[in-house]
Amino acid sequence: MNVGMRVLFRTLFLAVLAVALVTGCSKGGAGNTVQLGYQPTSEQEIIANMLKKLIEANSSLKVEMVGGLGGTPVVLKAMQNNDIQISAVRYVGTDLTSSLGMTEFPKDPAAAFDLVKQGVKEKFDQEWFPSYGFDNTYIFTVRKDIAEKYGLKKISDLQAHAAEMKLATDAGWLERTNDGYPAFKKEYGLEFAKAIPMDIGLVYKAVKNGDVDIVLAYSTDSRLKEYDLVTLEDDKHFFPNYTASPVVRNDALKKHPELADILNKLAGKIDTKTMTALNYQADVEKLEPAEIAQKFLTEQGLLQP
Structure with missing residues (x-):
């Protein structure tokens, strides 16, 4: 190899090395970049875009989005692993049972929140921030004609009618012990005529089409709005609290203390009805999550138009 070729290869090698070093600097929250992770749902992607926009508008930090995290x-x-420093959305009930491995916890939302906040801090050195304001929990939902026919407003109202009604729900809930069907029947003193296991994506059409009378759904799912379904109040607080919050590594907060005030700008700003409407914009109206986030933040006065 002649001198010219050796110089060329050396130059290319150094260029590739420089790119690798720059890329490496952004990983692990190094430099002026933080990684923000989210799961592959409209809800999480919308919130992640809100956080990115708020952080970049209110600090010198750059946000690298890490999507598709499956659970x-x-x-x-x-x-x-420090692959991400911020989790856009974590749910109280999920972390209590999954991350912290608890089988029993308070039904009181405030007590459950305090428990997960303390537990995540002690076990993982992560900070659980105040809730956005919405609760993505299990809910029973029916068509309006069924609600009107039986005068249904809360789950206890089903006691006189459940024996005549067909339920559709995901298969896992029928077998879960702590917050599944067996415990539910005992808590509310009722049992449906038939409980049909079904993919969660199919239950909404099943109740809309009259194939079943009632379904177990998620409280911020856009299809509740799309199909104009009526949700029933969990008046005995059977289902765990699934209020949603951002969570941040504490070492990232020490390095970038400005993050705390920025993330708290969304505390209490998004109730369950609002989150359902935002999901509807993504899932039904097919708007981009970044566009939805921009519009919401502007309307709230958190971003300049």
């Missing part, structure tokens, strides 16, 4: 255990592992 809370994956998110937790990514945070423990």
Whole structure:
């Protein structure tokens, strides 16, 4: 190899090395970049875009989005590995049962929140921030005609009618011990005529089409709005609290203390009805999550138009 070729290869090698070093600097929250992780749902992607926009508008930090994290255990592992420093959305009930491995915890939302906040701090050195304001929990939902026919407003109202009604729910809930069907029947003193296991994505159409009378759904799912369904109040607080919050590694907060005030700008700003409407914009109206985030933050006065 002649001198010219050796110089060329050396130059290319150094260029590649420089790119690798720059890329490496952003990993692990180094330099002026933080990694923000989220799961593959409209809800999480919308919130993640809100956080990115708020952080970049109110600090000198750059946010690298890390999407497609398939569940809370994956998110937790990514945070423990420092692949991400911020989790856009974590749910109280999920972390209590999954991350902290608890089988019993308070029904009172405030007590459950305090428990997960303290537990995540002690076990993982992560800070659980105040809730956005919405609760993505299990809910029973029916068509309006069924609600009107039986005068249904809360789950206890089903006691006189459940024996005539067909329920559709995901298969896992029928077998879970602590917050599944067996415990539910005991808590509310009722049993449906038939409980049909079904993929969660199919239950909404099943109740809309009259194939079943009632379904177990998620409280911020856009299809509640799309199909104009009526949700029933969990008046005995059977289901765990699934209020949503951002969670941040404490070493990232020490390095970038400005993050605390920025993330708290969204505390209490998004109730369950609002989150359902935002999901509807993504899932039904097919708007981009970044566009939805921008519009919401602007309307709230958190971003300049």
